[in-house]
Amino acid sequence: LGGMRMLPYxxxxxxxFETGTATPTPITxxxxxxxTRVFALVDNEVAINGHIRALPEVLKTNPSWDLTTDRALAxxxxxxxxxxxxxxxxxxxxxADRKPSLRNPMAVRNNRxxxxxxxxxx
Numbered sequence: 001l002g003g004m005r006m007l008p009y010x011x012x013x014x015x016x017f018e019t020g021t022a023t024p025t026p027i028t029x030x031x032x033x034x035x036t037r038v039f040a041l042v043d044n045e046v047a048i049n050g051h052i053r054a055l056p057e058v059l060k061t062n063p064s065w066d067l068t069t070d071r072a073l074a075x076x077x078x079x080x081x082x083x084x085x086x087x088x089x090x091x092x093x094x095x096a097d098r099k100p101s102l103r104n105p106m107a108v109r110n111n112r113x114x115x116x117x118x119x120x121x122x
C-alpha cells in the first residue's frame with residue numbers, strides 16, 4: 001500500500017488504552033488510522049469487540065463489561081475520526097473477560113480489541 005507508514009511492533013508493554021480506562025493511547029489512534037486506510041480497499045462491514053483480562057481479585061462491582069464496551073466504542077470513534085464510514089460498523093460489543101485469547105485468564109495479552117471484517121452477502 002503505497003505511502004503507508006508502517007507502525008512499530010506493538011508489545012505487551014504498549015497499552016492500547018490508559019490503565020483502567022477507555023482513553024486510547026497514541027498508538028491506538030495510529031492503529032485506527034492504518035486500519036481505516038486498509039479497510040478502504042474493501043466494502044465489507046465491520047464488527048468491533050473489546051476484551052479484557054480477568055482481574056486478580058473479586059470486586060463488588062466488576063468494571064469489565066462496561067470497560068470493554070467503552071473501549072470498543074472508543075475504537076469505533078477513532079475509526080470515524082479517521083474517515084471510516086459509520087454505516088459500515090454493524091456491531092460494537094464488550095466481552096469483558098469471557099473470551100480470553102490465552103489460557104491464563106489474567107495474561108495482559110487478553111486485553112485487546114478485535115476488528116473483524118464481516119463476510120459480504122454477495
